[in-house]
Amino acid sequence: MKKSNLYIGILSGTSMDSIDCGIFKFSEKSCESVAFYEEKYPEIIKRVLEENNKNLIQNYETSSLNKEISNEFSKVVNNTLKSSNISPSDISAIGMHGQTISHKITSKGNSSIQLGCPITLSRKTSISVVSDFRQTDINNGGQGAPLAPLFHDFLFQKEGIDRIIVNIGGISNISFLSNKGKKVFGFDSGPGNFLIDSWMKKKFNLNFDDKGNISGSSPLNPDLVKTFLNDDYFNQPIPKSTSTEYFNYDWIQEKLKGYKLKVNDKEVLSSLTNLTAISIIQGIKNYTDNCDEIYICGGGAFNKTILKYIQMEAEKVFNKIVIVKTTEDLNFSPKKVEAGLFAWLAMSKICNTKLDYRNVTGSNQTSVLGKVFY
Template sequence: MQRDADIYAGLMSGTSLDGIDAALVAVTQDAPPRLLATHAEPMPRALRQRLLALCHADSANFAELAAAEQAFCKLQARAVATVMAQYGVPASTIKAIGSHGQTVEHAPGGHRGGPAYTLQLDNPSLLAELTGCCVVADFRRRDLAAGGQAAPLAPAFHRALFHDSTEERVVLNLGGFANITWLPRDGSAPLGFDTGPANVLLDAWCQEHGRGAFDANGAWAASGTVDPQLLTRLLREPFFHQPPPRSTGRELFDRAWLEKHLDGGEAAADVQATLTELTAASVAQGITQLLGERPLTLIIGGGGAHNAALCRRLAAHLPRATLRSANDWGWPADWIEAGAFAWLAYRRLHHLPGNLPSVTGAAGERVLGGVYAP
């Protein structure tokens, strides 16, 4: 381990709702964060359905909300206990757990004329009780209070891991939604934003058509043909043409959004191919918006990094980009987001800012998250 490094745990449950990712990270002031151990705690089917229902609820049933929150928190505690046991360390070794929580709604532009908000289901007080660890949580709302989008928050971590003074680098996270972080080689402030949907629609379409939880390696998409008319209709969505800062979620890109663009006679595999193309095209559009046609290294993370069909389409859209996996830097593609919240917990305990105003649009740098002692 790095000299004088402290160990932090990071917890992340994304829009895929397939489980909770737990990562142990060694953090020190004079070296990049280092990944020590990981564990993916599967999401029980019943809990996933409850969380999905909350994500699409028009009104809240507080008893259901409390029950889902408690079940989610107990699953988080199990994930932390497992990853600590795997690495062979007790709770007293962990400086803090950085808990993102489960986003149930994200509306940085407000909703129906109301105020801006972002809601993450979480119970850091209970998590501290269950684990015996200090917990840092509620990272997003401080940035929102400062006028920011509250997302994406990982770009500051991307800079700590991947910045290089010899080349332009863009970090691409292909989770439920896709977001990009440009790390200028001259050291100027990173830029980034959500580019649009990624696995959220691809997975939903697979599940609806009995193709499994996700399109393994993009094989189903590769068996279909892109529908150019459908793609054109999808790309007309105003979000794709908004200037940054911008972020999005299930509130816009859900099954109903896709349905209103379908004619009804499309072959299912062709729709999957078109959704894959939509992700690649919108990511490429965002990168080109930032860098033009300059050469760059594209570092790919998130579950979509395993989708070979999607990566091929990205390469076709970005001929001057060199595509590389985050694995090349010792960070497996699936673990960057969980690692980011471990690092953000470190930043909070050291009273250091965790957001990038150049990315979120906040009025300035802010120390993110609340601290819950064990």
């Protein structure tokens, strides 16, 4: 089945700002970005997803959006191939992560729902598609998230260094890379960009805080940050994962109801930005007393205020200078890492490689994740 070492990863994050597609070349110990393409998320689909989320969750299997999303994905894949002068026949498989509309962890069971039709994507690109990674993990007793830590370890691990990778998407997840016999593990620390973006849309009529300029122009409110941090999720033991179903605008409103002092919109924004940083560093501190390096990827890597707050909190908590940089300094663009993850997961499936997510998602066994669609 395997044609080459070229694989495609395609996804759209919880923020729904773009569809990201990358072509990656793998060897036994490396991943090279061959091409990368991103396209603005279609406004019509975005609006339907935002306005009809609850109905979609109940009827996701029959929703026409499955094909519509895959039609958009196929356009992006074909544009990526065309712009890089690569033939579909040169690609071994596409790793597809559809649009997440629900991710719930409960005592009754775990579920993760993504919209998208892998068969449609395969037929419109003439490439096999690997998908349903989270569902396989859930079937193995795991939470289905986060999936990034094993790929982060493959890509960024360095023996002798206690290195941590943090992906800041809608939700933030932390990867503790393997070192000196310690196994890789990770979890969702809490909110990433989604609370910030939600506040920006409601209060500033903007989709996001570009480079963190607005939050950086206002002092934060430490007492308000403490109010935000007073949430059971932050004290939950691992394995743990969360979603924007939980950390969303309604969550902010609920916290503000319990805060009696008056705050302005910029102050709230700066405090939400600080919340992302503090919950990341607290999450790290809960599981290690030693942290040499923290590298950031995902959209949050471009928010300078988040990076500043992470640096300040890390040095305060660990009482030493901690290197805080983006994965650009490890020669891999923060924008490309998650697309690389799904290309790597596709490769792992095609090569029948078992992955060990037991210290990440709580899975009860090593397993080959995903299903192949033609």
